[in-house]
Amino acid sequence: MAMKDAYSTQEAAALLGITRQSVERRAIREGWQSRPRSGRGGGKEWLLASMPEATRIQIAKAVAESSVPAPITPSDIAIPDWANAIGLARFRLVMEWRERCAKSKQTKSMASAMFELAYRSGQLLPNIHKQLGDVSIKTLYRWDAMLRDHNDDYQALCDRRGAWTSGGPKGLGQVGREAESTFLKAYLNDRKPSMRLAWLATCSVLEKHGLEIPSYSSVVRMFKRFDAENHDVVVLMREGAKALEDKVGKFMNRDDGLLKVGDVLVADGHKLNFLIINPETGKPTRYTLVGWQDWASRMFLGFELMPSENTQAIASSLYRSIIQLGKKPGCVLLDNGKAFKNKFFEQQTDLEELDGLYLRLGINVMHSQPYAGRTKIIERWWGDFDRQAECAIDSYIGHSIADKPAHLMRNEDWQQSRQTGWVPTLEDAKRLITDYAKWKAIQPHPKRPGTTPWEVFAAGRGEGFSEDERADLARGFLYRKKIRPARCRFAMMGLTFESDELYGINKELTAHYSFSDLSEVYVYDDGRLVTVARPVESVHPMAELYGTALDVATVKKMQKAATRLRAGTRKLAEEIGGEAGNVMMSLQHMQGVAERRKPLLLRPRQPEALPLPELSEEEAAQLAAIAERHQQAEAAQPAYTLPEFFASELDKYAYLFEISVINGTPLKQEDMEFMTRYETSEEYRTTTGRRFEQLRGLYAPKERTA
Known part of the structure; x- marks a missing residue:
């Protein structure tokens, strides 16, 4: 306690170590002066200044050695x-x-x-x-x-x-340095032992060394005090570096208000938490949803459903997203998963070949850090979709074992009896995701108060693409499947597609399609767009009697289209001629006896060449100069031109093979070098080389004959 200028009789007795009577006698003997004491009880206080020096020193020493704490003021120690x-x-x-x-x-x-x-x-x-x-x-x-x-x-x-x-540590739990160190070594372990198990291990170690064993409650209080000031160490040693980064580490606030619509598209894959009927096997399957979201507006632009995440699903969903955006994005932010690291999305080869799709479209590619979900704003969309939509589906299975519904547990007969057992089809799942995305688009924007994702997106949306631009995008991004049309139709994915441009074609074509949108399929023939096929439209079987005016108009429209196609076939047949009977009658065994004795003239006799007029030396020189200029012009003009883009090196090689080997056209030096280089590649030796060698063997005799 602090020194005072006066002390009561009882206080002086406690400091001097004597009784009250001894204090009063000593005060009379040494001539102490006093003053009235304020407060309850009255009495008097002895003035310290009137005491002898020896008495004052004795009191000061007693005050310094006193165990009674000094009065606490706000400036001394922060009170808990x-x-x-x-x-x-x-x-x-x-x-x-x-x-x-x-x-x-x-x-x-x-x-x-x-x-x-x-x-x-x-x-x-x-x-x-x-x-x-x-x-x-x-x-x-x-x-x-x-x-x-x-x-x-x-x-x-x-x-x-x-x-x-x-001034010591706030709170209780003082168990001693040895016990504290032993417990922390046992508890701060990446195998995450319980606090009681770590305490039992601590007790065993302390008992072996003959040290005092603290109680469990004291150890708990000690750890709470340690964790309050060393939470980073606790998280790192028990949960790892990623948890330290996510729970304790610093992070940056990103102002996405500086972004414009289409500046950045974010992609990620999400394992659906409900089952879908697989159309190929007919069995319930847990599909993967690959989606794209515009960062600025938070609009969910496009998605693809696949049994497993792969690069083609990402490409197909990006195609739908770009069409929805109406313009090419400036940058795409991809996950660091296996499906997103394929070279199909990154330019790893010669830049002049333009093999990377993003490089060709002028789109920058960035990858998020591995296992850093905070860098992808689309993770919030997945969480909302699970809590607000997936959990309401009958085939919901939860995102973990702890989250599994009760009816999937063992011996839950009553819960299982309340289930309908309905599992959505692929079309049902697409419709659910689309409807939820539309609803989510009109909810408040998380970063731009007073607006919705749709309002922000609509303000910055592009003007769209032409038919040729859409076809070009489809060729690079959509799935591919070989088809053989018949009667203007072909079947694929359980649907039948139709187009008038397929009339009369009897060979394999390539269909480019998207799982999430089968409303149109792009059909190519060796890299050339043939048509855009659409699902077959059914008509009323008795439209004139029972159908509506629209049904009648649809039937008449289809009848006119069929008539137009037949007319085109008839016209082409007439151009060929139809004189097969006259040609067949020219055979020797189809003629009479008299006609057979006459030799057949297989070739008409060539007329004699007309004599050329005589030219002067000046006219002959002029004609020779003209002929030489024509020859130089023909030599300068290239014999062929290449398309601006090839989907792969194989497509380019096949195109040059047809020009050089089949058509016999000489190649340019750079194209000959490309074919030579490709023939040494691993792809040519293991997959396509045998087929091209067979074709070369078929056409080689023709080259020698020629």
């Missing part, structure tokens, strides 16, 4: 919240007691007894009673004296238990 709350509650109780005693007409002792009774019953200051419990009259007198000694500063009544009053 729990101790501060107790001090305020005690102050409120003492102030209420003072007021009741001052207003009471009874004696102070009687008023105090009535106050104590009312307080203990819980009727007076019930919240204080819950916090402090029963308080005796003696305790109230003691608290009142402490407040008067410190000018009614409530901090004098704060709870002083623990080491915080001396």
